[in-house]
Amino acid sequence: MKLKNRIGIVTGASAGIGEAIARDLVAQGGTVILNARRKEKLDLLLGELGTEDAAVVVGDCADEQVIDTMFDAAREQFGRGQVEANLVVVNAGRGLNGSVVTSDTSEWEAMIRTNLLGAARLIRTAAKRMLAEIERDAARGIHWTKQPRDIVVLGSTVGRHVSPFSSMYGSTKFAVNSLAEAARRELGPKGIRVSLIEPGFVVSEFQGVAGYQEEWLKATFERIGPVLEPRDIAEAVVAITSKPAHVHWGDLVMRGTRQDYP
Numbered sequence: 001m002k003l004k005n006r007i008g009i010v011t012g013a014s015a016g017i018g019e020a021i022a023r024d025l026v027a028q029g030g031t032v033i034l035n036a037r038r039k040e041k042l043d044l045l046l047g048e049l050g051t052e053d054a055a056v057v058v059g060d061c062a063d064e065q066v067i068d069t070m071f072d073a074a075r076e077q078f079g080r081g082q083v084e085a086n087l088v089v090v091n092a093g094r095g096l097n098g099s100v101v102t103s104d105t106s107e108w109e110a111m112i113r114t115n116l117l118g119a120a121r122l123i124r125t126a127a128k129r130m131l132a133e134i135e136r137d138a139a140r141g142i143h144w145t146k147q148p149r150d151i152v153v154l155g156s157t158v159g160r161h162v163s164p165f166s167s168m169y170g171s172t173k174f175a176v177n178s179l180a181e182a183a184r185r186e187l188g189p190k191g192i193r194v195s196l197i198e199p200g201f202v203v204s205e206f207q208g209v210a211g212y213q214e215e216w217l218k219a220t221f222e223r224i225g226p227v228l229e230p231r232d233i234a235e236a237v238v239a240i241t242s243k244p245a246h247v248h249w250g251d252l253v254m255r256g257t258r259q260d261y262p
């Protein structure tokens, strides 16, 4: 039980990495708001985790109203109407097969909205709520080290190493990676840990949504596999967020051992 008294929000909790993270937060004694667009998938996960420890907020992760609803639900349902979410996982995202030349331009705006604007708006709201709470606590003599506060951001190895073959997706993750590091520099000194996890290939719905060609994917996984699974990333989230509040593991690149690039 490494995450007792932690109130979580996980976007993209209906599949893959987000679903695995939500499971682990509850398994470790935390509570969690589950967000994604597919209500039926979230309801199934809610059935498994139980309404004492989890609640669902359906909607687009880039919609400011949906984001506010997630934080309000976290405070009302798990914080006795007083305590804010203190473990926010900026996870929802999608890939896009192809380069700036070859990818489907009709998908560009939706991807940029989800991956970049969604991440930026969630980080901003999380930071504002956490900072206000730190101030309130300080006024009551409660030091920030008494309550760990985490914003964990899912970047990517293609947000660190240029991949000409998925350059539009990669450009959103370069932006997310820099946003996370900038937020770390701004918020760390105030007591909020902003951590970036940059996975390589992880088996999930991601590859299908991105539109990767099946033959290429099979050959790639044969060449570099076994690749990571969502639970490997979830384990890292628990490790990062369960450290004492003054200890920060800030930037983690994760690949299957045989993945050379990206």
Ligand SMILES: NC(=O)c1ccc[n+]([C@@H]2O[C@H](COP(=O)([O-])OP(=O)(O)OC[C@H]3O[C@@H](n4cnc5c(N)ncnc54)[C@H](OP(=O)(O)O)[C@@H]3O)[C@@H](O)[C@H]2O)c1
Residues within 6 Å of the ligand: 011, 012, 013, 014, 015, 016, 017, 018, 035, 036, 037, 038, 039, 041, 059, 060, 061, 062, 091, 092, 093, 094, 095, 114, 154, 155, 156, 157, 198, 199, 200, 201, 202, 203, 204, 205, 206, 207, 209
């Ligand atoms: N898998 C990989 O190889 C890999 C590698 C590096 C980084 N990542 C990053 O890891 C994160 C999670 O990816 P994954 O592998 O778990 O992918 P996934 O299995 O496709 O899951 C993506 C999740 O995001 C949700 N989502 C997508 N658009 C959304 C929106 N507009 N609003 C709310 N939720 C939305 C999806 O739910 P709904 O469809 O129900 O909304 C789903 O729950 C992403 O940021 C991805 O870029 C993945």
